[in-house]
Amino acid sequence: MQSETRKKLLKLFAEANGEFISGQKISDQLGCSRTAVWKHIEDLRQEGFEVEAVRRLGYRLKSAPDKVTGNEIQLGLKTKRLGWNVYYEESVPSTQKIAHKLAHDGAEEGTLVIAEEQTAGRGRLDRSWHSPKGTGIWMSLILRPAIPPQQAPQLTLLAAVAVSQGIQEVTGLVPDIKWPNDILLNGKKAVGILTELQADPDQVHAVIVGIGINVNQTREHFPSELASTATSLALEAGKPVNRAQLVQMILSKFETLYDQYLQHGFSPIKLLWEGYAVTIGKEVVARTLSGTVSGVALGITDTGTLKLRTKDGDIHYIYSADIEIKK
Amino acid sequence: MLKIQEIRELIRLVNESNIVEFVYEHDGSKIKMKKAGAHVAIEPAAPQTIAKEAAPQQTTPVVQAEPQAAVVEKKEEPKQEPTPVQADNLHKITSPMVGTFYAAPSPDAEPYVKVGDKVKKDTVVCIVEAMKLFNEIEAEVEGEIVEVLVKNGQLVEYGQPLFLVKTE
Numbered sequence: 001m002q003s004e005t006r007k008k009l010l011k012l013f014a015e016a017n018g019e020f021i022s023g024q025k026i027s028d029q030l031g032c033s034r035t036a037v038w039k040h041i042e043d044l045r046q047e048g049f050e051v052e053a054v055r056r057l058g059y060r061l062k063s064a065p066d067k068v069t070g071n072e073i074q075l076g077l078k079t080k081r082l083g084w085n086v087y088y089e090e091s092v093p094s095t096q097k098i099a100h101k102l103a104h105d106g107a108e109e110g111t112l113v114i115a116e117e118q119t120a121g122r123g124r125l126d127r128s129w130h131s132p133k134g135t136g137i138w139m140s141l142i143l144r145p146a147i148p149p150q151q152a153p154q155l156t157l158l159a160a161v162a163v164s165q166g167i168q169e170v171t172g173l174v175p176d177i178k179w180p181n182d183i184l185l186n187g188k189k190a191v192g193i194l195t196e197l198q199a200d201p202d203q204v205h206a207v208i209v210g211i212g213i214n215v216n217q218t219r220e221h222f223p224s225e226l227a228s229t230a231t232s233l234a235l236e237a238g239k240p241v242n243r244a245q246l247v248q249m250i251l252s253k254f255e256t257l258y259d260q261y262l263q264h265g266f267s268p269i270k271l272l273w274e275g276y277a278v279t280i281g282k283e284v285v286a287r288t289l290s291g292t293v294s295g296v297a298l299g300i301t302d303t304g305t306l307k308l309r310t311k312d313g314d315i316h317y318i319y320s321a322d323i324e325i326k327k
Numbered sequence: 328m329l330k331i332q333e334i335r336e337l338i339r340l341v342n343e344s345n346i347v348e349f350v351y352e353h354d355g356s357k358i359k360m361k362k363a364g365a366h367v368a369i370e371p372a373a374p375q376t377i378a379k380e381a382a383p384q385q386t387t388p389v390v391q392a393e394p395q396a397a398v399v400e401k402k403e404e405p406k407q408e409p410t411p412v413q414a415d416n417l418h419k420i421t422s423p424m425v426g427t428f429y430a431a432p433s434p435d436a437e438p439y440v441k442v443g444d445k446v447k448k449d450t451v452v453c454i455v456e457a458m459k460l461f462n463e464i465e466a467e468v469e470g471e472i473v474e475v476l477v478k479n480g481q482l483v484e485y486g487q488p489l490f491l492v493k494t495e
Contacts, residue, residue, distance in 0.1 A: 319425050
């Protein structure tokens with residue numbers, strides 16, 4: 001976790017926007033001696049930051065390492081509550097498992113668990129999720145919304161919109177959302193979202209939103225069985241993407257949407273979701289454990305359920321299924 | 328507007344099928360049926376209740392005709408419903424939301440619990456999933472699982488009983 005002093009120092013550097021800040025100013029803002037400032041700067045350098053020091057001018061941040069520790073995420077972070085409590089580890093079995101434990105132990109809303117690598121990343125029904133080191137974003141966000149549990153599934157659609165907006169803002173790519181929250185680029189999967197709930201029958205304790213994004217993988221990173229179905233943002237955009245910047249943007253979009261949702265309910269989110277939806281109006285197959293339904297996806301209801309019309313004209317409401325879009 | 332006979336026929340067909348919800352629209356009137364668990368409460372304040380007209384059903388179909396909203400409802404307790412004497416120490420674990428019931432963490436894994444298993448308050452008994460939100464349901468009571476009321480992969484309603492637990 002980040003110390004308050006470290007957070008303040010990162011904030012100063014972010015505000016300076018690459019310009020010099022005098023040692024005296026830093027020492028005043030941080031409330032510590034010039035020697036202590038020097039010590040904090042040394043710590044940052046140890047962690048991979050390039051900081052230039054010039055007599056009479058002060059310190060200037062030249063570059064941040066391509067990592068996703070609390071340092072990089074909080075350097076320029078524009079949110080009020082999401083992402084200010086970062087739990088980072090280089091390698092973890094699954095960020096989702098750690099987030100579950102932290103949430104259970106009372107971690108505050110907005111706590112973010114993030115890692116450079118997951119050795120046992122998991123998706124729906126414990127399907128494994130390929131998450132090699134330093135190439136992607138593997139994170140879990142803890143929320144504590146005051147909503148009844150039956151409304152919580154709507155947050156998965158909200159998460160898909162937040163991630164799509166973040167990707168669009170940072171890379172210029174316009175993602176498609178496949179119901180409920182798969183994010184596709186040119187028909188290939190680049191993002192997986194897995195949301196889990198800690199709740200009593202009548203009260204949500206925590207919602208844990210697990211987000212996995214393929215960011216800078218090259219074709220060689222994908223095992224052959226994934227080559228035709230998976231992609232990364234870098235492959236689609238044709239250039240590498242700064243992961244920390246993308247995390248910041250997603251957190252920022254997420255917070256805005258989440259505040260709207262808490263204040264006005266699902267309807268504003270529904271409109272935005274529909275803007276990215278690729279499923280609507282298409283022939284789809286919905287596969288569930290209890291059977292398969294084929295038909296035209298008509299849209300989503302005011303609660304986010306998928307509405308489907310079969311060939312015979314019957315209407316089905318789909319609460320959970322694997323959706324395949326027919327070509 | 329459909330005749331009562333026709334509505335009855337529709338209820339029978341929908342009930343026998345895998346359809347969960349059924350909507351029929353014609354000339355401005357609309358019939359909407361939704362299968363629900365036997366314990367789901369149905370808005371009692373509907374203008375007309377013609378429950379007597381309904382053929383016996385295993386589930387609880389709801390028929391709403393618009394604009395003259397009518398509700399056809401038939402409640403039937405599950406066959407294995409315990410006698411009132413036994414019910415005193417039987418706790419129902421109910422679903423907190425609409426979704427798919429998963430008895431096990433993955434298709435190949437053992438179920439979380441089976442009949443005869445002892446559970447504690449924080450024992451995970453199943454997962455209910457909707458729109459990729461996974462809700463691990465805890466027993467909330469201490470006792471023994473005496474019955475599993477739903478099948479793996481089944482769609483469950485809000486408030487639908489999932490397990491019967493003999494409390495200690």
